[in-house]
Amino acid sequence: MQGPEFQDRFMAGRVLARYLSHHAHRPETQVLALPRGGVPVGYEVARALDAPLDVFVVRKLGAPGHEELAMGAIATGGTRVLNPEVLRELRISREQLDAVARREALELTRRESSYRSGRPPLEVQGRDVILVDDGLATGSTMRAAVGALHKQRPAHIIVAVPVAPAETCDEVKALADEVVCARTPEPFYAVGLWYRDFEQTSDAEVQELLERRAQELASPRHLHDASAPLA
Structure with missing residues (x-):
């Protein structure tokens, strides 16, 4: 190598x-x-x-009980990308998904605010x-x-x-x-x-x-x- x-x-x-x-x-x-x-x-x-x-902050949405497995991700701007296969296979409910997304959204917002020091995001x-x-x-x-x-x-x-x-x-x-x-x-x-x-x-x-x-x-x-x- x-x-x-x-x-x-x-x-x-x-x-x-x-x-x-x-x-x-x-x-x-x-x-x-x-x-x-x-x-x-x-x-x-x-x-x-x-x-x-x-x-551009991306936070993985770890599946409940299988946190290393991404059932989706959220990113700067509040957008959410989901992995339908994982959601189906693990039978993740909407309530479970939303709970994880809310928790990660708080951390995403905290990081963005800290990183930018009050400046607005780029358009x-x-x-x-x-x-x-x-x-x-x-x-x-x-x-x-x-x-x-x-x-x-x-x-x-x-x-x-x-x-x-x-x-x-x-x-x-x-x-x-x-x-x-x-x-x-x-x-x-x-x-x-x-x-x-x-x-x-x-x-x-x-x-x-x-x-x-x-x-x-x-x-x-x-x-x-x-x-x-x-x-």
Whole structure:
């Protein structure tokens, strides 16, 4: 097996941004990162493309008694994506589903409020949305995110990750308008193996990076920097 591809998530974001240069300096482009690990990657992508950055929070709805099994997911914007097969197989009632969804919605709201520090979420309807994470393994979280994002009616959904198995990238291509997987090593094993530094991203780091990107866009230097070519 070859060594790690990336020093850390920031380096991975800079590499990934090169594959997305055709989206640079376009007012319709937005970057949504899956927290927490996707945010450092998304920050570098947003900087390189001259785009705003926000989080897209996804919470798994674990089946009662089988919490590791996803019966669905909820995401930013209050959207809900369900897995009918699991609901049928485990005979999950509407009351059970709603109880789990309410609990996860509280945590989703708490995280969004904490991450954004009072800033409103980006308006994605009619925009080209680049959905970023630090990598894909099975792709289940990203598939839930894409399904939820579709309900908010963006113009296009672009899934972008630094590293993933080729077969997972192919599966996601059926759901999104564009899929960019910068590296597809074989054998794959796990996302973290392709990073030298894969320490967990903290809530505080997510807050700081979102705040930093918002300040960069509001800076008087932004208009000058926005005209610079993508490296």
